Amino acid sequence: MTLWLVVFRSLRQHALSTLITAFSISLACGLLMSVWVVKEQSRATFTGVNGGFDAVLGARGSKLQLVLNSIFHLEASPGNVSATDYLDIKNNPNVALAIPIAAGDNYHGYRLVGTIPEFFEKVEFAPGKHYEVEPGGNLFDPTRREAVVGSFVAQKMGLKPGDTFHPYHGLIFNEQDQHAETYVVVGVLKPSNTPSDRVIWIPLEGIQKMKGHDPKTATDVSAVLVKLKGGGAVGFRMDMMYNKQGNRLTFAWPIAMTIAELFDKIGWFDKVLALVSYLVALVATASILASIYNSMNERRREIAILRALGARRRIIVSAILLEAAAISALGMVVGFLVYLGIMTGAAKVIRAQTGIVLDPYQFNAVMLWAPAALISLGALAGIVPAIKAYQTDVASYLAPTS
Amino acid sequence: MDPELLLQIKDLQKTFVAPDGTRHRIVDVSEFSLKNDDQLALAGESGSGKTTFLNLIAGILKPDSGTIKIAGREMSALSEPQRDRLRATTIGYVFQTFNLLQGYTCLENVLLGMSFGPGADRAFAAALLARVGLGHRLKHYPRQLSTGQQQRVAVARALANRPKLVLADEPTGNLDHKNAGESLALIRTACRENGAALLLVSHDRDVLAQFETVQSLEQINRAMTPEEKRI
Numbered sequence: 001m002t003l004w005l006v007v008f009r010s011l012r013q014h015a016l017s018t019l020i021t022a023f024s025i026s027l028a029c030g031l032l033m034s035v036w037v038v039k040e041q042s043r044a045t046f047t048g049v050n051g052g053f054d055a056v057l058g059a060r061g062s063k064l065q066l067v068l069n070s071i072f073h074l075e076a077s078p079g080n081v082s083a084t085d086y087l088d089i090k091n092n093p094n095v096a097l098a099i100p101i102a103a104g105d106n107y108h109g110y111r112l113v114g115t116i117p118e119f120f121e122k123v124e125f126a127p128g129k130h131y132e133v134e135p136g137g138n139l140f141d142p143t144r145r146e147a148v149v150g151s152f153v154a155q156k157m158g159l160k161p162g163d164t165f166h167p168y169h170g171l172i173f174n175e176q177d178q179h180a181e182t183y184v185v186v187g188v189l190k191p192s193n194t195p196s197d198r199v200i201w202i203p204l205e206g207i208q209k210m211k212g213h214d215p216k217t218a219t220d221v222s223a224v225l226v227k228l229k230g231g232g233a234v235g236f237r238m239d240m241m242y243n244k245q246g247n248r249l250t251f252a253w254p255i256a257m258t259i260a261e262l263f264d265k266i267g268w269f270d271k272v273l274a275l276v277s278y279l280v281a282l283v284a285t286a287s288i289l290a291s292i293y294n295s296m297n298e299r300r301r302e303i304a305i306l307r308a309l310g311a312r313r314r315i316i317v318s319a320i321l322l323e324a325a326a327i328s329a330l331g332m333v334v335g336f337l338v339y340l341g342i343m344t345g346a347a348k349v350i351r352a353q354t355g356i357v358l359d360p361y362q363f364n365a366v367m368l369w370a371p372a373a374l375i376s377l378g379a380l381a382g383i384v385p386a387i388k389a390y391q392t393d394v395a396s397y398l399a400p401t402s
Numbered sequence: 403m404d405p406e407l408l409l410q411i412k413d414l415q416k417t418f419v420a421p422d423g424t425r426h427r428i429v430d431v432s433e434f435s436l437k438n439d440d441q442l443a444l445a446g447e448s449g450s451g452k453t454t455f456l457n458l459i460a461g462i463l464k465p466d467s468g469t470i471k472i473a474g475r476e477m478s479a480l481s482e483p484q485r486d487r488l489r490a491t492t493i494g495y496v497f498q499t500f501n502l503l504q505g506y507t508c509l510e511n512v513l514l515g516m517s518f519g520p521g522a523d524r525a526f527a528a529a530l531l532a533r534v535g536l537g538h539r540l541k542h543y544p545r546q547l548s549t550g551q552q553q554r555v556a557v558a559r560a561l562a563n564r565p566k567l568v569l570a571d572e573p574t575g576n577l578d579h580k581n582a583g584e585s586l587a588l589i590r591t592a593c594r595e596n597g598a599a600l601l602l603v604s605h606d607r608d609v610l611a612q613f614e615t616v617q618s619l620e621q622i623n624r625a626m627t628p629e630e631k632r633i
Contacts, residue, residue, distance in 0.1 A: 002517035005510065013505040305501045308462060310490020310518035310563070312483050395457045398501060 006306070006319045007326055010299070017291045018327055024284040025331025029374050030338025032277040036366035037339075038346050039270045041358045043263050046072075047256045049194060049356065051225060052123045053099075054235060055253035057081060057089055057242065058223040063252040064262055070101055070223040071255060072195045072354055073111050076171060077103055078250070080220035085249060089224055094234045097122055100221035102207035107165055109173040110153045112200045114207030117142055123227075125194050137161040137187025142203040146186045152197040152355060154188040159200075161185055167202075169212055179210055195355035226253075281374060284331070288324050289381040296388050303389055304397030313390050320386035321379050328378025332371040407471075408566055408599050409436040409459065414468035416454055428454045430624040431468070438566070441590055441600040443610050446619030452603035455619070456569045459601070460493050461485035473566050490519035494560030494598065496589065498572035500552045502544040508555045509540040515562030530558040533595075534588060550581035557589050561596050568593050570602040574609055586612055 011018045051071050058066040059079025068075040081100075090098040099122075102114040120131045120139050133139060133148060140146035149159045159165070163185045169177040183202060191197055208218045228234045235253045242251035252258050303316050343360035351357050416429040428451040436442055446452045457463040459470060461477055470477040473492050477485060494515070502511050512527040531537055534554040536547075544552050553573065560568050570589060574582035586609055593600040602609070603619070610616050 002514065002522065005506075005513075009503075009505045009510075301501075302503055302505075305503055306514070306518075307486070308460070308489075308495055308497075308501070309514055309559075310486050312486045312518070314483070315518070394462050395454075398453075398457075398462070398497065 003315060003319055003322065006315075007322045010302075010319070010323050011326060014291070014295055017295065018330070021284070021287050021291045022327050022331040022334060024280075024287050025328050025374060025378065026334035026338050028277065028281040028284040029332050029335025029370055030342055031280055032274075032370045032374075033335070033339040033364075033366050034342040034346065035270070035273045035277050036370070037343060037360070037362075037364045038350075038358065039273070040364060040366075041362065042350065042356070043260075045356050045358065046263070046354075047259045049259075050255040051194065051196070052125045052227065053097075053225040053255065054228045055226040055238070055251055055255065056223050057085070057098075057226055058250050058252070060248055060250050063250055063258045066223060066250055066252045067255055067258045068262075069103070070225060073103070073113065073199050074195075074354065077222040080217055080222060081224055081249065083219040083221070086221050086224050089226060092238075094229050094238065095226055096229045097225075097227035099123065099225040100204055100223075101225060102204055102220075102222045103171065104207055104213065104222070105167040105169055105179065105210060106171055106173055107153075107167055107200055108157060110150075110157065110198060110200055111171060112147075112167050112202050112207065114202050114204040116204055119201070119225075120148070123225075125192055125196065129192070131192060131196065132190045133187035134190055137185075140186055140201070140203055142205065144203070145181055145183045145206060146202070147183045148187045148189060148201040149185055150189050150197040150199045150201070150355075151191040152351070153200055159185050159188070161187060167210065169210075179212060181206075181210060193355075193357040198352075198355040281377065285328075285374070285377040285381045288327055288378050289384055291327075292320065292324060292382060292385040293388065296385055299389070300392050301397045303392045304394045307392070307394045308398055316389050316392070317386045320389050321382040324382025324385075325375050325379040328375045329371075331378075332374055335371065335374075336367075406437055407435045408438045408440070408473060409434075409601070410469075410471040411435065411459070412469045414458060414470065415466045416451075416458060416463065417466055429458060429465075431455070431622050432624065434622050436567070436599055436601055438599055439594070439597065441593065441613060441615070442602070443613035443616045444601065444603040444619050444622075445605065445610050445616055446603060446623075447605050450619050451623060452619060453571050455623070456495075456571050456601070456603060459567075460495055460569055461489050486518070491563060492566050494563060494565035494568040496553075496556050496560045496568065496570040496573045498575040500544075500556040500576070502552055502555055502559075504544050507541045507543055508536060508547070508558075511544070511555055512559045512562045515559035516564075519563035527558075527562060530561055531555070533592065534558045550577060550585065553577060553581070553585045554588060557585070557592060561592055561598065564596060565598050568598045568600045570600065572604055572606075573602065574604065574606060579608070582606070582609065 056066050056070045058081060061078030065075050065078050069077045086100050089095055099115060099119045103111055105112040117139055124130055140148050164182050166182055167179045168174060169179060239251055239253050242249050340360055347358040347360060411431055411434040414429055414431040415427060417425050417427045419425055458465050475488060480488060508531055509527055512530055513522045516522060528540060531540055534557055536551060536554055573589060574585055577585055604610060
C-alpha cells in the first residue's frame with residue numbers, strides 16, 4: 001500500500017516526463033504488435049485464400065503472377081489460354097470443376113472479370129460458403145450485358161441493381177478508353193471478405209467480345225480455375241504434365257504454396273519492420289532510464305526523508321523499479337490504442353488493395369508477450385536509477401545541519 | 403546499564419573527512435542518557451555537531467566507535483534494516499526544515515510516519531492532525547499551509563509511529579517568535595500525552611528557557627574546538 005502510494009505520488013510529481021516516456025513506450029508497443037499481427041494475419045489469410053480452387057491453369061509464365069492475377073485479381077495476366085486448352089482441362093477426368101475467367105477491362109480501376117454462372121453456383125469459396133447475391137438482385141444472364149458487383153465495389157462506387165455503366169479498356173482506369181457497351185447491374189454480392197469483393201463480374205463472352213479487343217483471341221480465356229477430384233497425387237501428375245512435360249502453359253498448384261513462396265520472398269521486409277520495432281522499444285526503454293535517472297537529484301531529498309522515517313533501502317529500490325514498470329504498463333495500455341489505430345488503417349488499405357480483411361481484434365500471442373517484454377524491459381531500465389537511489393546518503397540530504 | 407533508561411550512550415565517536423582530506427572528529431561523547439518521559443534540551447551553537455549527534459541516535463549515521471542503546475537494543479549490534487526498523491518503530495524525528503514530502507497531503511505525510519513501523523492507521527493519523535489543530539487540512543498539501551502549520555504537520559508525523567523517543571533538531575529555527583512558542587509547547591505537550599521522551603537540540607535561548615533540564619552540548623561533547631576536532 002505504502003509502496004504504491006510512493007510510486008503513484010512520484011509518477012504524479014513527474015507527470016510530464018511520465019507521460020512523454022509512456023507515450024514512447026506506447027508507440028513501441030503498438031508498432032511491435034501491429035507489425036507482428038499484420039505479418040502473421042496477412043500470411044495466414046493470403047495463404048488461406050484459394051477461392052475454393054486447388055490450382056490455376058494459365059499461359060506459360062510465373063506461377064505467382066498467375067495466382068495473383070486470377071485469385072487475387074492483382075497483377076497483369078501472363079497471357080491467354082486457348083479455348084482448346086480450357087476444354088481439355090475441363091474434360092480431364094481428374095478435374096471436378098474448371099471455371100474460365102477473362103480479365104482486361106475495368107470500371108474506375110475496379111476489374112471487370114468475365115466468367116460463367118457456375119462460378120457462383122458451384123464454387124465454395126470457403127467450406128460451406130457460396131457466393132450469394134444481396135436480396136433484390138440476381139446473377140447475370142450469360143447472354144446479356146449484365147453485371148454482378150462485388151460488395152466492396154458496390155459500396156465504393158455506389159452501384160446497385162438497375163444502374164448502368166460503361167467499362168473502360170485495360171486494367172488501369174483511363175477516362176479516354178471507355179468502351180461503348182453498356183452494362184446493367186443486376187445484383188450485388190454479399191460480402192465474402194475475399195478478393196471477389198473488389199471485382200465486377202460479367203459474362204465470359206462480355207470480355208471476350210468487347211469491342212476493341214482482338215477478335216483473334218475472342219475465344220481465349222485469361223486463366224482456368226481448377227478444382228481437382230483427387231488429392232495430392234492428382235495435382236502432382238498434372239503439375240508434371242503441364243509444367244515439366246509441356247511448355248505452353250503453367251499449372252499453379254497448390255495455390256497456398258505459391259502464395260507462401262511470395263511471403264518467403266518478402267520475408268526480409270518483415271524482418272526489417274520487426275527490427276525497427278525492436279529498436280523503437282529499445283529507445284523507449286532507454287528513455288525510461290534517462291527520465292528517472294535525470295530526476296534522481298531532486299528525488300534524493302525525498303528518498304532521504306523516507307529513509308529517515310524508517311523506509312528500508314529495499315523499499316526505495318522497489319519503488320523505483322515499480323515506477324519504471326508502471327510507466328511501461330501505462331505505455332502498454334495506450335499501446336493497445338496505438339495498435340488498434342495502426343491496424344485499423346492497415347486493414348483498410350489491405351482490404352482496398354486486395355479485398356482481404358484483417359481483424360485487429362483477433363487474438364495473437366504478441367498481445368501477451370510484447371507488453372510483458374516491455375514491462376520487464378521497463379523494470380530493467382529502472383535498475384540503474386534504483387542503484388543510485390540505494391546509494392543515497394540519508395544524512396547529507398536531510399540538510400541543513402546544525 | 404540502568405533498565406529504566408530509554409537512551410544510553412557510551413564513548414560515542416564520529417569523524418568526517420573534510421574536502422581537504424583532513425579528518426575531523428565531530429562527536430565525542432563519553433556518556434549520555436535519557437529516561438522514559440524525560441524532556442531534555444541540548445544547547446549548542448551552529449556547527450557544533452548537534453544534527454550529527456541526533457542522526458547517530460536515530461541510526462541514520464553509524465558511529466566510528468561507542469555504543470548507543472535505545473529501549474534496550476544496542477544499535478551497533480543491529481544490521482541496517484534492523485536499525486531502520488528500530489527507527490520506524492521507536493523514534494520520531496522533527497527537523498528544522500520540517501522535511502515534509504511536498505507531493506503528499508498532510509494526512510499522507512503523517513501516514514508515512516507510521517507506515518514503515520507499526521503500519522498505516524488513517525484514523526490515528528487524522529486524530530493526530532486534529533490534535534495539532536489541522537483536522538480541517540487533511541487533504542491539503544504542505545505548500546498550501548503556512549510555515550507554522552507545516553511544523554505542526556511535522557510534529558504529528560513524528561508522533562505517528564507512537565515513538566518512545568522524539569528527536570527534535572532546531573524545530574523552531576524556521577519559525578517566528580509567536581509560532582516558535584506555540585510549536586514548542588505543542589511538541590512538549592504532544593510528547594507528554596503520547597508517553598514519548600523528548601531530546602531537543604537548539605541554540606535559541608528562548609527555547610532553552612522553556613525546559614527544566616538543559617545540558618550544553620559542549621559539556622557532553624569533548625570534540626569542540628577546531629584544534630580538538632582536527633585529528
